[in-house]
Amino acid sequence: MDLTGRVAVVTGSGRGLGLAYAKALAAAGASVVVNDVDQAAVDAAVAEIPGAVGVAAAVGDTESAERLVAAAVEAFGRLDVLITNAGILRDRVLWKMTDDDFDAVVRVHLRGTFTCARAAAIRMRAQGTGGRLILIASPAGQRGNFGQTNYAAAKAGIAAMARTWALELARSEITVNAVVPIAATEMTKTIPAFAPVIEEAERTGQPYPAWLRRDEGLGTVDDVTGLITFLASDASKGITGQAIGIGGDKLALWSHPAEKQVAFRDGGWSASDIAASWDFPAETYGIPAPRVPS
């Protein structure tokens, strides 16, 4: 897929998934702005990616977002694609989570996505030639996850912003989609069920086992890049407002929240009316525990 002439900003692209996205977009011909909070990671990525420019900045505030868009325009004359990927974890159960844990995660993921997307949308609307906002969400935001109050809330908010901005930017032909990736990175190595398998594969150079790639949808960072390149390209024209999962051997379209079962009662519902007629089946929630073969 040819992205020649396209200009992309990838936040948090000093390592992990973001670095893989930046490399894949550059390999498809795009000009790339690399960003990370870590200057050394930015320098290393720029050295690795032909033609890339780097901006070391902490995503979250408006100034960083505007610097990223300005860097794309200064270096390459325009901006066509934004990937909001920068992220951190501060996992704790609700009753141990501090204000700082909550604010730090919401700042990078939710506020960082908002400020970067706003700056990019202003530029793309002014250019008048459409664009692509690719927002990185997470299974935790889709389902909820133990120990991830801050992260699940931020990622659910990101999926909601994708739906909202898809509506707002449709006339400008700027598509907005949420990607729900799963891949072996420093982040997933913190999940106890996956850590030994990932470390074993890294040590031996063997591919990840089929159960991990297919049943858990977890593979390498490079397994995620095909979707990113597709969404950045003309081939994804008209695809907007969606949450799309990718990882290992699996590609998935997530449903949008919808009323699943409804009931009506003339005059409305008192508490005892609800108690008397409640027959709604409970839905499952939370990320299912990994099924590690014994």
Ligand SMILES: NC(=O)c1ccc[n+]([C@@H]2O[C@H](COP(=O)([O-])OP(=O)(O)OC[C@H]3O[C@@H](n4cnc5c(N)ncnc54)[C@H](O)[C@@H]3O)[C@@H](O)[C@H]2O)c1
């Ligand atoms: N790895 C997975 O399976 C998985 C699953 C779901 C979602 N995600 C999401 O994908 C994204 C990338 O995850 P990853 O696994 O590659 O993580 P990672 O920790 O390997 O990489 C994240 C990068 O973001 C950078 N970063 C952190 N705060 C920043 C800030 N304020 N400004 C700029 N850069 C910042 C870090 O320095 C790091 O280079 C995150 O948004 C994460 O939530 C990952």
